[in-house]
Amino acid sequence: MTEKSSARRHGRRRVKRSPVGSSPGTLIADPSASKPALSVTVMSASGFKTFQDVSPDDIRRLKSEWPTIWVDCVGLGDVGLIADLGKIFDLHALALEDTVNTGQRPKSDFYDEHGFVVLYAIDDDENHRFEQIAVFFGDGFVLTFGERPGDPFDPVRKRIEVNGGNRLRARKADYLAYALIDAVIDSYFPRIEAIGAEIDQVEDEIMECWEHAQMGALHHARHDLIVLKRWLWPLRDAISGLIRADATYLTAETKLYLRDTLDHVSSQIEITETYRETVTSLIEMHMSMAQAKTNEVINLLTIVSTIFIPLTFLAGVWGMNFDHEASPWNMPELHWYYGYPAALATMAVIGVLLFLYFRWRRWL
Incomplete structure (x- = not known):
């Protein structure tokens, strides 16, 4: 003391x-x-x-x-x-x-x-x-x-x-x-x-x-x-x-x-x-004000997590190890010529759309 x-x-x-x-x-x-x-x-x-x-x-x-x-x-x-x-x-x-x-x-x-x-x-x-x-x-x-x-x-x-x-x-x-x-x-x-x-x-x-x-x-x-x-x-x-x-x-x-x-x-x-x-x-x-700042941080983290949830889902789906030779239905997009940029573009579009939606609802 x-x-x-x-x-x-x-x-x-x-x-x-x-x-x-x-x-x-x-x-x-x-x-x-x-x-x-x-x-x-x-x-x-x-x-x-x-x-x-x-x-x-x-x-x-x-x-x-x-x-x-x-x-x-x-x-x-x-x-x-x-x-x-x-x-x-x-x-x-x-x-x-x-x-x-x-x-x-x-x-x-x-x-x-x-x-x-x-x-x-x-x-x-x-x-x-x-x-x-x-x-x-x-x-x-x-x-x-x-x-x-x-x-x-x-x-x-x-x-x-x-x-x-x-x-x-x-x-x-x-x-x-x-x-x-x-x-x-x-x-x-x-x-x-x-x-x-x-x-x-x-x-x-x-x-x-x-x-x-x-x-x-x-x-x-x-x-x-x-x-x-x-x-x-x-x-x-x-x-x-x-x-x-x-x-x-x-x-x-x-x-x-x-x-x-x-x-x-x-x-x-x-x-x-x-x-x-x-x-x-x-x-x-x-x-x-301390509670408000805490809520603000929680809201931001929640929004970031919400945006990454569908992206994580897509990454998880495309990361499954199915054998394409066993069946043509087993992840055919993995053999596309532009599969990787198409996946990134899809994720980016989903993230932007979610961000715009949150702004429209004034959650950001």
């Missing part, structure tokens, strides 16, 4: 669960998970600062000094560090367990002091690889947990750096959480558009010149659309849950922006469904 074909299977992820019988909220790291790297962005209406490779003690200090703090944890291989973050921000144990046990269904949960959202981002578009992103947010803080380096948050980071009338820095943490969630959802649009371009190209190729390899491209496109559907449908429910939530740390103004995010998800679902129908139609058309 090639690396690319193996990567396509990341759409069917295994959920990494705690051992059977363990207590709820048990944190067990995946042995293959990378070690966490923490980065912190603190902000206020007047400014911001960003810190790399911080410790839990640094986070406690920054949390008390700034009105809004964003902690970005990349890597889930150290459950001790994740548990420390949970204590600092009073995160629920069940939410932390879902963070460590990747492969969760996209969802949104709400606790007394914070909200929790699970969603998926495309972290390797070339190999169609997704990673789980967990977002915690409450009064004055946002935490994001990713499996690997690379995320769609760069547009948000650039917006934080803009000076003058910066809404991200001036508003509460729930607006920052919205911006991060919206960035993940918007990152699906380029992939969806790329799939649409691939489908259009294959459709043009099929109409221009049918080939067997086109079926593989269509199946790959359908697989990618199925994976997108798997993450987008529950994600729409998660965003709807955020809009309906009755939590003090989620303001009505932020919910208005989340409605726009919900429109984006709904639009992506509609586009993927349209593309899936298009791919299904193209697969059916490709199979019909």
Whole structure:
């Protein structure tokens, strides 16, 4: 199996669960998970600062000094560090367990002091690889947990750096959480558009010149659309849950922006469904064209065989070894002076007449 074909299977992820019988909220790291790297962005209406490779003690200090703090944890291989973050921000144990046990269904949960959202981002578009992103947010803080380096948050980071009338820095943490969630959802649009371009190209190729390899491209496109559907449908429910939530740390103004995010998800679902129908139609058309070509070949071979049947019959008759000296009725034409050219001429006339008849009946 090639690396690319193996990567396509990341759409069917295994959920990494705690051992059977363990207590709820048990944190067990995946042995293959990378070690966490923490980065912190603190902000206020007047400014911001960003810190790399911080410790839990640094986070406690920054949390008390700034009105809004964003902690970005990349890597889930150290459950001790994740548990420390949970204590600092009073995160629920069940939410932390879902963070460590990747492969969760996209969802949104709400606790007394914070909200929790699970969603998926495309972290390797070339190999169609997704990673789980967990977002915690409450009064004055946002935490994001990713499996690997690379995320769609760069547009948000650039917006934080803009000076003058910066809404991200001036508003509460729930607006920052919205911006991060919206960035993940918007990152699906380029992939969806790329799939649409691939489908259009294959459709043009099929109409221009049918080939067997086109079926593989269509199946790959359908697989990618199925994976997108798997993450987008529950994600729409998660965003709807955020809009309906009755939590003090989620303001009505932020919910208005989340409605726009919900429109984006709904639009992506509609586009993927349209593309899936298009791919299904193209697969059916490709199979019909393959059947038509097969029938065309069979028809041609049948016509050729039909033309040669009487010729083979004549050749078989004239090839029988009867003794002419025993009886004058035994193949007298074999002793004709022009017997051979007459036989060839007879065969040629029969073949031409059959060919003209097939053309007249429009079988050719």
